[in-house]
Amino acid sequence: MGRIIAVANQKGGVGKTTTSVNLAASLAVAEKKVLLIDFDPQGNATSGLGIDKRSCNGIYHALIQEEDIRSLMKHTELRFLKLVPASMDLIGAEVELIDSPEREFKLKECLKPIADQFDYIFIDCPPSLSLLTVNALVAADSVLIPLQCEYYALEGISEILRTIELIKAKLNPELKMEGVVLTMFDSRNNLAHQVVEDIRGHFGEKAFNTVIPRNVRLCESPSFGKPVILYDVQSKGAVSYMELAKEILLRDREAVKS
Numbered sequence: 039m040g041r042i043i044a045v046a047n048q049k050g051g052v053g054k055t056t057t058s059v060n061l062a063a064s065l066a067v068a069e070k071k072v073l074l075i076d077f078d079p080q081g082n083a084t085s086g087l088g089i090d091k092r093s094c095n096g097i098y099h100a101l102i103q104e105e106d107i108r109s110l111m112k113h114t115e116l117r118f119l120k121l122v123p124a125s126m127d128l129i130g131a132e133v134e135l136i137d138s139p140e141r142e143f144k145l146k147e148c149l150k151p152i153a154d155q156f157d158y159i160f161i162d163c164p165p166s167l168s169l170l171t172v173n174a175l176v177a178a179d180s181v182l183i184p185l186q187c188e189y190y191a192l193e194g195i196s197e198i199l200r201t202i203e204l205i206k207a208k209l210n211p212e213l214k215m216e217g218v219v220l221t222m223f224d225s226r227n228n229l230a231h232q233v234v235e236d237i238r239g240h241f242g243e244k245a246f247n248t249v250i251p252r253n254v255r256l257c258e259s260p261s262f263g264k265p266v267i268l269y270d271v272q273s274k275g276a277v278s279y280m281e282l283a284k285e286i287l288l289r290d291r292e293a294v295k296s
């Protein structure tokens with residue numbers, strides 16, 4: 039049975055999509071079967087994988103129109119990576135869900151028939167703690183939180199942690215913390231080193247050892263519709279996301295042993 043990981047942080051621009059796309063791609067290169075669900079109406083993960091979000095149905099159609107999620111999956115350039123795109127309609131999904139019964143469980147229901155077909159399913163969340171993010175956290179086994187390496191990294195973190203606790207208490211008692219990954223680390227910036235120390239102090243072993251550096255290849259690759267690993271495999275960005283994938287694979291292997 040695969041694992042469903044929500045990539046969430048209500049702040050925008052912290053690296054959720056970059057992490058979702060490139061971690062998913064790195065695991066797919068390691069021949070793990072991976073599905074990425076673009077759950078942000080902005081559709082950055084969709085376009086970042088070279089798929090035109092205006093021309094296809096997406097997760098909205100499973101969520102609201104009860105289409106089978108299997109019919110919405112798109113192939114990507116990587117054999118082991120599939121994508122369920124976000125289409126523009128997803129913006130309206132929140133409002134359309136308001137009156138529906140079990141509205142927090144819609145995504146979970148959609149994923150049921152496919153959960154055992156993948157090793158990892160990533161959900162790239164929107165920058166809010168809205169009903170979409172709640173659906174992601176209810177459907178997920180764990181949550182991965184990207185934090186940007188800046189002075190304000192920890193600001194706002196209490197909101198998402200509180201949301202996670204609420205979801206655990208009321209809707210998904212099994213939800214675990216996958217970990218916190220620091221992104222956009224700039225080694226020339228003294229403050230960034232301090233932020234890494236603070237986060238490690240705060241989260242202990244829940245902070246990944248891998249820190250993602252600021253790397254221009256990571257911002258260039260989406261405009262070519264490619265994960266960084268297919269754009270510049272030797273770049274620091276590509277190498278660091280492969281390291282992060284390795285860390286997760288090793289942890290999962292240890293978990294199976296114990």
Ligand SMILES: Nc1ncnc2c1ncn2[C@@H]1O[C@H](COP(=O)(O)OP(=O)(O)O)[C@@H](O)[C@H]1O
Binds near residue numbers: 057
């Ligand atoms: N490690 C990085 N180095 C350089 N630029 C990055 C890095 N991670 C993300 N970015 C850029 O920062 C912006 C925000 O990242 P993104 O992943 O879209 O954040 P979010 O999904 O949380 O809004 C994007 O333009 C992205 O290309």
Ligand SMILES: [Mg+2]
Binds near residue numbers: 054055082163
């Ligand atoms: Mg995003």
